[in-house]
Structure formats: C-alpha cells, structure tokens
Amino acid sequence: MSSGPRQLKYLLGWLIAGTRGGVTRAKIIQALRETPRNANQLANHLEMDYRTIRHHLNVLLKNQLITSAGEGYGTTYFLSQQLEDEYVMFEEILNKIWKRQKKEKAK
DSSP states (O other), rough: OOHHHHHHHHHHIIIIIIITTHHHHHHHHHHHHSSOHHHHHHHHHOOOOHHHHHHHHHOOOOOOEEESSSSSGGGGEEEHHHHHHHHHHHHHHHHHHHHHHHHHHHH
C-alpha cells in the first residue's frame, strides 16, 4: 500500500464501502482499535464465525491496514501505524456508510 493519506482514503473506501465484506472489516478495525486481539477473541467479541474473521484478517493484512505479532493460534492483530494515524478518515467513511444504509432502510 502507498503511504499517503489519499491512497489510504481510496483503499478504505474500496475495502469498507465498496465491497461486500466491508461492514465486517469495519467491525474488526473498530474492535482492534479498542484492544489488540487474536482471531478467536475477535470471533467471540463480534459473535461471528472464526473462519469468516480469519478471511477478513487476511484481507486487512494483505492491504497493510493491520499488523500481527506472534505465530499460529496466538497471533495477535493490531491496527497499522498509518491507520492509527488516520483513524478519523476511517470514521468518516464509516459514517457515510451508516447514513446511506439508514436512507435505504427508510425507503
């Protein structure tokens, strides 16, 4: 991933707002901002399937939005430094999604 805020905005827009799994990825990012967690802890916290969580963690890792420490079952995930630094941008994108969903439900 390029390191500039503009590239991060496009990447977040695509991964969060532009794809089917975006809401799940957003929930993972929010949970990791609260505290670093492993995949099992995330699955329990979000009440989601472990394999689903693993898939979305891999997408976030591949796109360098999160980082990891440790190996195997004990691997712990954290937000990348860039995402931490630009978290407000993530929140803005998320707010746009929620507003759009509210409008669609009101129809």
